[in-house]
Amino acid sequence: MLRYILRRLSLMVVLLFGVSIMVxxxxxxVPSNPAAANLSQTALNDPEIVAAYEAKWGLxxxxxxxxFIYMENLLKGDMGTSIRTGRPVMDDLxxxxxxxxxxxxxxxxxxxxxxxxxGVLSAVFQNKPIDQVLRTVSVSGxxxxxxxxxxxxxSFFCGTLKxxxxxxxxxxxxxxxTGGTGLYVIDAIAWGEWGMLKDSLAHxxxxxxxxxxxxxxxxxxxxRSNLLETMSMDYIRTARAKGMKESRVVWGHALNxxxxxxxxxxxxxxxxxxxxxxxxxxxxxxxGIGQYAYLSATTLDFPAICGVSLxxxxxxxxxxxxxxxxxxxxxxxxxxx
Amino acid sequence: MKxxxxxxxxxxxxxxxxxxxxxxxxxxxxxxxxxxEQTDTQEEGAQTETPAEGGKTIVMGAQSDxxxxxxxxxxxxxxxxxxxxxxxxxxxxxxxxxxxxxPSVATGYTLDETNTVYTxxxxxxxxxxxxxxxxxxxxxxxFNRVLNMKESNAYANMKIVxxxxxxxxxxxxxxxxxxDASFLVKLTSxxxxxxxxxxxxxxxxxxxxxDTAKSWxxxxxxxxxPYIIESWTPKEQLVLKKNPNYWGEQKNIDTIILREMTSVxxxxxxxxxxxxxxxxxxxxxxxxxxxxxxxVQIEKGVTAMLTFLVMSRDESLSPEMSxxxxxxAVRYALDYEGILTLGGEGCTIxxxxxxxxxxxxxxxxxxxxxxxxxKELMKEAGYENGFTVTLTCxxxxxxxxxxxxxxxxxxxxxxxxxxxxQIETLETTLVYEKMRDASMPFYIMFWTPDYYDIxxxxxxxxxxxxxxxxxxxxxxxxxxxxxxxxxxxxxKIFVEPDEDKRAEYSKELQxxxxxxxxxxxxxxxxxxxxxxxxxxxxxPYNDLxxxxxxxxxxx
Numbered sequence: 001m002l003r004y005i006l007r008r009l010s011l012m013v014v015l016l017f018g019v020s021i022m023v024x025x026x027x028x029x030v031p032s033n034p035a036a037a038n039l040s041q042t043a044l045n046d047p048e049i050v051a052a053y054e055a056k057w058g059l060x061x062x063x064x065x066x067x068f069i070y071m072e073n074l075l076k077g078d079m080g081t082s083i084r085t086g087r088p089v090m091d092d093l094x095x096x097x098x099x100x101x102x103x104x105x106x107x108x109x110x111x112x113x114x115x116x117x118x119g120v121l122s123a124v125f126q127n128k129p130i131d132q133v134l135r136t137v138s139v140s141g142x143x144x145x146x147x148x149x150x151x152x153x154x155s156f157f158c159g160t161l162k163x164x165x166x167x168x169x170x171x172x173x174x175x176x177x178t179g180g181t182g183l184y185v186i187d188a189i190a191w192g193e194w195g196m197l198k199d200s201l202a203h204x205x206x207x208x209x210x211x212x213x214x215x216x217x218x219x220x221x222x223x224r225s226n227l228l229e230t231m232s233m234d235y236i237r238t239a240r241a242k243g244m245k246e247s248r249v250v251w252g253h254a255l256n257x258x259x260x261x262x263x264x265x266x267x268x269x270x271x272x273x274x275x276x277x278x279x280x281x282x283x284x285x286x287x288g289i290g291q292y293a294y295l296s297a298t299t300l301d302f303p304a305i306c307g308v309s310l311x312x313x314x315x316x317x318x319x320x321x322x323x324x325x326x327x328x329x330x331x332x333x334x335x336x337x
Numbered sequence: 338m339k340x341x342x343x344x345x346x347x348x349x350x351x352x353x354x355x356x357x358x359x360x361x362x363x364x365x366x367x368x369x370x371x372x373x374e375q376t377d378t379q380e381e382g383a384q385t386e387t388p389a390e391g392g393k394t395i396v397m398g399a400q401s402d403x404x405x406x407x408x409x410x411x412x413x414x415x416x417x418x419x420x421x422x423x424x425x426x427x428x429x430x431x432x433x434x435x436x437x438x439x440p441s442v443a444t445g446y447t448l449d450e451t452n453t454v455y456t457x458x459x460x461x462x463x464x465x466x467x468x469x470x471x472x473x474x475x476x477x478x479x480f481n482r483v484l485n486m487k488e489s490n491a492y493a494n495m496k497i498v499x500x501x502x503x504x505x506x507x508x509x510x511x512x513x514x515x516x517d518a519s520f521l522v523k524l525t526s527x528x529x530x531x532x533x534x535x536x537x538x539x540x541x542x543x544x545x546x547x548d549t550a551k552s553w554x555x556x557x558x559x560x561x562x563p564y565i566i567e568s569w570t571p572k573e574q575l576v577l578k579k580n581p582n583y584w585g586e587q588k589n590i591d592t593i594i595l596r597e598m599t600s601v602x603x604x605x606x607x608x609x610x611x612x613x614x615x616x617x618x619x620x621x622x623x624x625x626x627x628x629x630x631x632x633v634q635i636e637k638g639v640t641a642m643l644t645f646l647v648m649s650r651d652e653s654l655s656p657e658m659s660x661x662x663x664x665x666a667v668r669y670a671l672d673y674e675g676i677l678t679l680g681g682e683g684c685t686i687x688x689x690x691x692x693x694x695x696x697x698x699x700x701x702x703x704x705x706x707x708x709x710x711x712k713e714l715m716k717e718a719g720y721e722n723g724f725t726v727t728l729t730c731x732x733x734x735x736x737x738x739x740x741x742x743x744x745x746x747x748x749x750x751x752x753x754x755x756x757x758x759q760i761e762t763l764e765t766t767l768v769y770e771k772m773r774d775a776s777m778p779f780y781i782m783f784w785t786p787d788y789y790d791i792x793x794x795x796x797x798x799x800x801x802x803x804x805x806x807x808x809x810x811x812x813x814x815x816x817x818x819x820x821x822x823x824x825x826x827x828x829k830i831f832v833e834p835d836e837d838k839r840a841e842y843s844k845e846l847q848x849x850x851x852x853x854x855x856x857x858x859x860x861x862x863x864x865x866x867x868x869x870x871x872x873x874x875x876x877p878y879n880d881l882x883x884x885x886x887x888x889x890x891x892x
Contacts, residue, residue: 055488086555155606285599292572
């Protein structure tokens, strides 16, 4: 298994190299120029300023040279400087990624816990009213557009009921946390700041719910159908015939086998989160990587675009690797060579 | 099973490694926040202090797009809002005006007979937040710093300065490269912020090139304004604290927080709930949700933002649309009343490139539309039966007015004079690049001045090539014997120090301009915002610095 993991990780280097070439090439194929996107209209009409700008950011060099310089710096651990923010890309990623990671983790916890629970209930009470309700919810999850759902949720829970704060990660009047991991919930626990913990949880609930709703729908549907299939198998009948309690049959025997495809769905769902992230971050004013990626793309900030792409590629690889390993844990028949 | 667990542990360690690599600074363990006391010394990326305990705190919600707090690099729409709070200039914009300069650190100035040498006398009681006295050396150092940052947007405003002399501690002599009647107005922009040179030099500042102080100036401020930048987490929040060493009248607000809120709906809800005190991201339509809400006041500020059509004079792009008669016909065919409705309450229609608030501004009557005259002009141009043209439109908006909606209105209006408008919608940066290449025959664009003076608006005058104007180049509209008279007037306005005379010349220029130009000016937009009246006395607006934080008064 260890050899397998090491081999997968070594393949990641090749993957990242490929990603860097693709992103660099594609982003430079756009018929525009960072100077046009980042200089004011007056400055853009001044050849002296445009020339100085292009020289500063190396835009006056041939594309292959720009790429080699980028890769040379990358190998030294330097992801370059963002053209838009003027800050090292690594610093930008350090700032924005924890917010996204925290939101993704909470969204996945919500999706997995509620998804599996709903799927099990739905299967156990097949065709009963509870099943109908949960199926409706899960279909809504996979079919509702996240931006619309986010607006409705915000309007109802923040505007009408006033139960939750309307966006952001924390109340700026009360807290201004910096340092630590950047994951406010974790930091609050580590610092023993229970007020901050409560406040950060209050801020994360709605965006996590909206973001995880799609994946929750997928997991519910997948769990339900897998569990129904598993429950009709001989070994379940045998367990029941032996007089085993139904709850033990479901949770102890059937669910284990039913979960294998669910893990795949959950992994895919995690990757899908990044797609919905831009909208959710915008509506809930969540300062994460989604908005950073969007602004970098619209201003042709090449170093930032490459940095975000590499980070997302690494995240995908690690998540997929975790999923592959989880297969082996849940089903001992699966072994990696 | 043990091997599996070991493997999971290994991957989790990798994941945590990835996480820690992309999270806050390693080893920074300092805690959170709850209204603790200020700590002056701090490591980069480390915990800063938090909003003041017991003091008055005002929170603004906005989508600021701030990317730096270094006055030498700023140019974003909200840049001056912050620089005005943390820094001083020789002159500031007078509250409630579009761009009228009033003395700040300077007590006054004299101008020599060549109109190029300004001698400023400085106040002798100004101190920086650090406690250092502000002297002429700081002024010269700050100006020279920007003069040596040629790749910066701020440099565009500074390059009129040839050199700066400091005969004594409280006299600054600025020599311009050429006479410029707008120089005092330029002085009010962030490019001319006065930095505490001793402090900035300690953090990589240089007035001879190779300045590396930006990263430090992104975390704090080194000015003499009423507030100090205490912390900034981009796209999350910026905290300003009252400057205890401020040389002027102390403000009654201890902490101002700019909270980044990318959603207008979130800003509206937060204002209603009292989570924020000012919502800056509204427009005429969204503000209606706040009408009648208790303790909420909706305001409209005058901006210099223009939205207009560009009709290129390049025949190779469109022989029909490049015809000056057709361009005049387009101006007659537009339904300005309908366009005003689309823009929303508070919009106006400038006659041309001089906005309301600038010298000699002229407005167009909303009932200007004359379809008969437009058809006559089309006939005279030889296009009575019309033609087809592509109108390029970025997926952008001007203060909430979507360009795609404007494009549809224009399509509808021009159909009445047989112009078949095909709308092409592109990403904003692509439109900018095409605009720079002057490769579009017909497009919608917007404009916000870099400094609030008519001189900046000469970007719309004819002129091509390296010395050409921005929109002369973009519309392929060159200087000719027919339009030379416009430049004769513009040259007078450029150097004339008397504002009344400038206004007279400006009116004359606009009449000439209106008779022949490749533009159709559609709207001058208002800025709509709202604030809570239970926490604020007032929230004055100025288009240069948006909300004038120095003039905010808490209840």
